[in-house]
Amino acid sequence: MNIFLSLILAALVLTLFYISSQRKKSRRKPSQHSQHVRDTGKLHKEKTPASSLAATPSAEAQRKAFLESYPVLTEVSYFPIAEGVSPRSTEDMSPEVREAVEQKITAIKPIPVNYLKLMNLLRNPESNPGEITSVTVTNPVFSARILRAVNSAYFNRPEKITSVGRAISLLGYNSVRALVLQETLNNVMPPGRADVYSKTWAHSAVVSVCSGHLGKNIFQFSEYEMGTMGLLHDIGKYFIDMLKPVGEGSAESPLLIREEQQYGINHACLGGMIAKNWQLSESIVKGIEYHHHPSFFPPESIPEPYMKQTFVICLSDLICKTLGYGANDEEKLPIRSEYYEMFKMRPDLEENVTPRLVKEIERAHVTVQSYIQAP
Secondary structure: OHHHHHHHHHHHHHHHHHHHHHHHHHHHOOOHHHHHHHHHHHHHHHHHHHHHHHHOOOHHHHHHHHHHHOHHHOOOOOOOOOOOOOOOOHHHOOHHHHHHHHHHHHHOOOOOHHHHHHHHHHOOOOOOHHHHHHHHOOOHHHHHHHHHHHOOOOOOOOOOOOOHHHHHHHHOHHHHHHHHHHHHHHHHOOOOOHHHHHHHHHHHHHHHHHHHHHHHHHHOOOHHHHHHHHHHOOHHHHOHHHOOOOOOOOOOOOHHHHHHHHHOOOHHHHHHHHHHHOOOOHHHHHHHHOOOHHHHOOHHHOOHHHHHHHHHHHHHHHHHHHOOOOOOOOOOOOOOHHHHHHOOOOOOHHHOOOHHHHHHHHHHHHHHHHHHHOO
């Protein structure tokens, strides 16, 4: 009986051992199908990087190709500034010039309430689109021009846009803000004068986009606030020739100096005074007044709260002129090296110009051109 039980136990042990050994073999030896899948995957992984590199250029190659498309960014021809030459500030104006300028400024019409309200709404990305639309449609002529602009051949849209709210959404707040400026000028300037400055307006529109982009990316400023400063930076140019000439300007001098020689004030100071008379914010007033300072004066010449904003506008103005979007003057004034050193930046325009920024600038310019062409 004991022998019989011993034989049964021995047979059971052998059976369990055999089953265990078979399981181990099956785990060590994959099936032909699974082995083929793994081998194929391995080959695919080994080949993928090479094929991807061949199909997609590296970031460095893309950057190089982009800069080759815009050689002007690396070969900027700056207007020479003679040693010791610098524009006056508002404090340096003679009492006679100041009095004459203030009289002219008070004669300029104020910004219409609806346009000012619309401008403020477009400065805030959180503004209610419905409220923006409701303010816009109170001006049928402006609404019609926006619709004609968004449906123009410049955009080549597959379907006609009939909603003002939809048009504003497609054009974007930055572009619509530039259109509001043009309508504002049409209302505050004598009839027919605004059209003379269409190139200045187009320049202001692209500087607005550039200022918003650089302000956000370099200093984390509000894109919309910086965009408004950029849009209004040359406002003085629209009104300076309404002043009485006091002399002759020298062609060898920068524009700001020529203006002072002719009128006793430059467009930057005049623009700041106009913005103040329109009761715009202090940051906008100072941004306009000092926007050429980085080309002539060290950083400490600008009040600290406005230094970075002023630098952004000056740099944006230079970039847009370099790309071919200048105003009535094409002068490209260099920015003093102290500003680049202070903000730890290289003094190269190409460092801050990206394909995305160029695309935004081109879009703003096209929007303005489509609006100008709209009947």
